[in-house]
Every structure is written in structure tokens, then in C-alpha cells.
Amino acid sequence: MYRENKPTLIGPYDHPDIYPGPRPSSSFLYHKGKAHRIEEKENVPVEKxxxxxARxxxxxxxxxxxSSEQYTVEELVRKEGLTPIEDRIPLLAYGSNVCLAxxxxxxxxNPDxxxxxxxxxxxxTDTDVVAGSFLAPYGALPAVIAPVKGAKTExxxxxxxxxxxxxxxRTEGSYVLREHQNGKLTLKTGEHFERxxxxxxxxxxxxxGSFVRFMDIPGESKLPSMWQADLLNELKSLIGYGxxxxEFIHELRWNGSLRKKMTRMLKDLDETFDHPDWIEPNGFHTLKNMTRSQRKRRP
Structure with missing residues (x-):
């Protein structure tokens, strides 16, 4: 089983215990199959x-x-001939899409x-990353964002x-896009975006009687935290797998009958919620079409 010190070379598709995966210790650029550290300088906009x-x-x-090779983000964007940062849309990542493997x-x-x-x-703030009440194709309970008053979540x-x-x-299944305008999200650099x-x-x-957050994800919350491995152990017991x-992990990924049985059980353990901080969007705004500001980072 994987709990603490999860290896960076193994992802949830290799084993569901890894989900959501080890979190990098710094902001980074993922490019050409590897991570490139971003310095996180306070009061400096993302493109600067x-x-x-790394090579x-x-x-x-x-x-x-x-690495001694350094560029600003905007220099790299120009070098690669890509869409400028101001023409991009800010999008939250909170589950396995932060896992390097x-x-x-x-x-x-998708090599192209x-x-x-x-x-x-x-x-x-007031949002936590918790286990969803459904199975991912690789056999883990995936992450959802839920309302938790007073929570502070990375x-x-x-x-x-x-x-x-x-x-x-096209790849996010039943998930839909929502928009946050309540000013409760700030980058580690102090930058804040209108949307x-x-x-x-x-x-x-x-x-x-409670949602469950993931041990992998730093934060402060009143919710209990668990490793994915322990969540799966509980599900194994609840469903009576002998x-x-x-074997259970393998069957959970490849046995359609067991997956259907698990899906039915999870429906009985589902809590539907509404998050007032995340609303239906009226279009999608790029950075140049929204206000940006710098906030003093808390010590």
C-alpha cells in the first residue's frame, strides 16, 4: 500500500493508492515530460x-x-510560439492533474x-478537496471541490x-465548469484574479456523517483526512470482498460486475451539495479581460 512518501514515478493509473498523488513543493512548468521549478517571487505577475x-x-x-538555465514565463511562451498568458483562461487543478507521473x-x-x-x-478559503462518491476508471475515489466553512486548502x-x-x-466526464468570483483564492506569489x-x-x-479530505493535500480543515489506500480498505470491507x-484492487479496475456493485453501494453513500462560491459561468474570460491585483502574502 502507498501512504506517506509516495514515489514520484508512479501515478494513479499504475496503482489507485497513489491518488491524488504527491504534490510538488513549488510552482512549476510541466513541459517536455518533466517539471521546471518556478521561483514564486512575491508581487511578480505570473508571466514575469x-x-x-531542466534538461x-x-x-x-x-x-x-x-538548473542554471533560466527564463521568464513569457520568454518561454514566445520561444515556443504559444498563446500568450494574457490570452489564456485561469483554471483550477486540484486532483491527480498535479501528479507528475x-x-x-x-x-x-497524446504525443501530438x-x-x-x-x-x-x-x-x-471555504473550499476543500474531498473524495467523490464514484469510481475513477483506475479504481480510486477521485477528488471534488466542496464547501467547507473556514477551510484553507492548497x-x-x-x-x-x-x-x-x-x-x-471532453476528458472530464460528468464534471462541469464553474466560476469563482468571491475573491477567496490567491496565488502563493500574492496575485489574485477576478475570475x-x-x-x-x-x-x-x-x-x-462527514466528507473526507485527502491526506496528500496541504490545508487546514475541520474535516477528517485519509489516504486513498485506507479509503479503499474500507470500501473492500463494506462490500464484503473476501x-x-x-486482488480487490485488480478486480476494481477490470471486473465490470464488481465495479457495478461498487457504484450501487457508493450511491447509498453519496451526499449531494451546492457550493455557493462556485457559480455557473457566463462565458470564459481570459486574463486580459479581467482585473488582476497583488495581495500581500501571509507569513
Missing amino acids: QIVHY GEDVSGSLAFS QLRYKFSL LNDFILYYRAEI VWVTFVDREQLELLN VYAYYYPHAYLRQ GHRE
Whole structure:
């Protein structure tokens, strides 16, 4: 089983215990199969931040190894001939799309896609990342964003062009896009955006009368936290599976009959919610069409 110290080279598609996956310790650019650390300088806009560009093959890139090659984000965007940052849409990432091994796997399936994706650490209040009441194809309970008063949760803001957004919309299943305008999300650099979008699915796993947050995700919350491995152990017991754990994990991914049985059980453990901070959007705004500001970062 995987709990603490999850390996960076293994993602949820390799084993569901990994979900949502280890979180990088800094903002980063994912490009050409690896991470490139972003410095997170306070009061510096996202396009002016410094990227430490890695040339090795390790997926952790300059998050784990030093690099003397440095560019601003906007310099790299111009160098690659990509959509400028001001023409991109701010989109929240909070589940396995922050896991480096998961990113490498997804882009290996679509080698023609440009994998230039910025990830900026941020904090959001009154929102937590909790287990959903349904199964992902790889056998994990995936993440959803839910209303939790007083919570302070680490999330990540990416910046996508409209083509990337359309592609993501086709891969997010039952999730729909919602918009946040309540000013409760700020990057670690202190930058704040008038609007941020996120994939939203209002169905959480209810355990002993409470939502459950993920141990992997930093934050402050009144909710209990669990590892995915322990959530799956509980589901194995609840459904009465008598075989070994790894047999259960295998069947959960490949046995259609067991998956249907699990889906029926999870429907009885579902809590439907509405998050007042996330509303239906009226179109999708790029950075140049919204206000931006800098807020003093809390010590």
C-alpha cells in the first residue's frame, strides 16, 4: 500500500493508492515530460516569474535537481510560439492533474499535444478537496471541490488556451465548469484574479456523517483526512470482498460486475451539495479581460 512518501514515478493509473498523488513543493512548468521549478517571487505577475529550466530526463526536473538555465514565463511562451498568458483562461487543478507521473502518462497517450502547462500554487478559503462518491476508471475515489466553512486548502492554478480547454472538457466526464468570483483564492506569489474556473461535480463520499479530505493535500480543515489506500480498505470491507487486497484492487479496475456493485453501494453513500462560491459561468474570460491585483502574502 502507498501512504506517506509516495514515489514520484508512479501515478494513479499504475496503482489507485497513489491518488491524488504527491504534490510538488513549488510552482512549476510541466513541459517536455518533466517539471521546471518556478521561483514564486512575491508581487511578480505570473508571466514575469522565473522558470528554472531542466534538461535531464527525470520527471521531477528542476524540482529535484539544480538548473542554471533560466527564463521568464513569457520568454518561454514566445520561444515556443504559444498563446500568450494574457490570452489564456485561469483554471483550477486540484486532483491527480498535479501528479507528475499522471501528467507524463496522459501526455504519452497524446504525443501530438503540446504539454506546456503552468502550475501555480494557491490557497483557497471555504473550499476543500474531498473524495467523490464514484469510481475513477483506475479504481480510486477521485477528488471534488466542496464547501467547507473556514477551510484553507492548497490548490493550483493553470492557464489554458481555448483549444486546451475544449480538449479538457471532453476528458472530464460528468464534471462541469464553474466560476469563482468571491475573491477567496490567491496565488502563493500574492496575485489574485477576478475570475477562476474549475471542474465541479457536487457529489461527495459521506463517511460517518462527514466528507473526507485527502491526506496528500496541504490545508487546514475541520474535516477528517485519509489516504486513498485506507479509503479503499474500507470500501473492500463494506462490500464484503473476501480476497486479498491486491486482488480487490485488480478486480476494481477490470471486473465490470464488481465495479457495478461498487457504484450501487457508493450511491447509498453519496451526499449531494451546492457550493455557493462556485457559480455557473457566463462565458470564459481570459486574463486580459479581467482585473488582476497583488495581495500581500501571509507569513
